Amino acid sequence: MNEIEKMSDFFTSRVDTYDEHMLNDVEGCKEAYIKMAELVPENTENLLDLGCGTGLELDEIFKIYPNIEVTGIDLTRAMLDKLGEKHHDKKLNLIHGSYFDVPLGESIFDCAVSFQTMHHFSHEAKTELYTKIRQSLKDGGVYIECDYMVESQKEEDFWYAENDRIRKKLGIASGEFYHFDTPCTIDNQTAMLKKAGFERAEKVFRIENTTIIVAYK
Ligand SMILES: C[S@@+](CC[C@H](N)C(=O)[O-])C[C@H]1O[C@@H](n2cnc3c(N)ncnc32)[C@H](O)[C@@H]1O
Numbered sequence: 001m002n003e004i005e006k007m008s009d010f011f012t013s014r015v016d017t018y019d020e021h022m023l024n025d026v027e028g029c030k031e032a033y034i035k036m037a038e039l040v041p042e043n044t045e046n047l048l049d050l051g052c053g054t055g056l057e058l059d060e061i062f063k064i065y066p067n068i069e070v071t072g073i074d075l076t077r078a079m080l081d082k083l084g085e086k087h088h089d090k091k092l093n094l095i096h097g098s099y100f101d102v103p104l105g106e107s108i109f110d111c112a113v114s115f116q117t118m119h120h121f122s123h124e125a126k127t128e129l130y131t132k133i134r135q136s137l138k139d140g141g142v143y144i145e146c147d148y149m150v151e152s153q154k155e156e157d158f159w160y161a162e163n164d165r166i167r168k169k170l171g172i173a174s175g176e177f178y179h180f181d182t183p184c185t186i187d188n189q190t191a192m193l194k195k196a197g198f199e200r201a202e203k204v205f206r207i208e209n210t211t212i213i214v215a216y217k
Contacts (some may be wrong), residue, residue, distance in 0.1 A: 004166050009181035011076040016060060022056055032146045036113060037061045039144050039214060041062060044110040048136060050099045051117025053197050055083035062090060073099045100129060104136035110142045119148045119183045123192055130196030137217045148183045149211040156185050184193030189213055
């Protein structure tokens with residue numbers, strides 16, 4: 001096994017065991033999928049899901065809002081196929097691509113969510129993406145992010161340094177998507193969202209490192 005795998009290869013090779021792994025092995029996720037669904041505002045008609053994968057968060061959201069219209073973006077075809085099969089009866093617009101490249105439009109969505117996908121990128125890339133997400137939301141819209149976050153700057157710095165070291169060793173260009181976890185502190189996450197123009201951003205849930213922040217446009 002390579003020290004680091006291409007993002008879509010990583011998820012393609014794990015697609016069959018992915019759901020069980022997230023629900024049973026990653027502490028706090030099972031509870032956070034339910035919590036995220038509860039946080040989706042009641043009036044939501046159009047929802048954007050960045051890095052939707054097989055749709056574990058959508059499983060819970062559809063239980064409360066079965067008629068919601070969802071745009072889901074994911075880099076990994078196999079994950080999207082599984083989601084499409086599972087929720088073939090729902091209003092789903094699935095886009096195979098990178099959320100950094102796919103245009104999100106302006107004032108389209110009541111709510112945007114992302115679950116366990118943002119812990120792979122630099123502060124700069126995320127802040128730019130958060131700006132794009134904010135613009136895609138209607139006035140009063142919310143962005144709900146659940147992710148792997150850490151407490152200390154030291155820990156964050158360690159993982160970014162490891163990522164740099166491995167990429168340098170393997171000669172991987174900085175823009176290429178490889179699977180390596182670079183979790184940020186909750187404070188840095190909140191600061192990035194504010195820098196991206198969100199009015200406020202608040203941590204509302206944390207079990208182990210699984211953390212939810214809600215950002216308000
Ligand atoms: C840990 S999975 C989370 C999937 C789902 N949200 C869940 O919680 O079950 C991360 C997902 O993010 C996707 N992903 C990673 N980088 C991406 C990017 N730049 N654009 C779109 N999807 C991306 C991966 O393909 C993968 O399906």
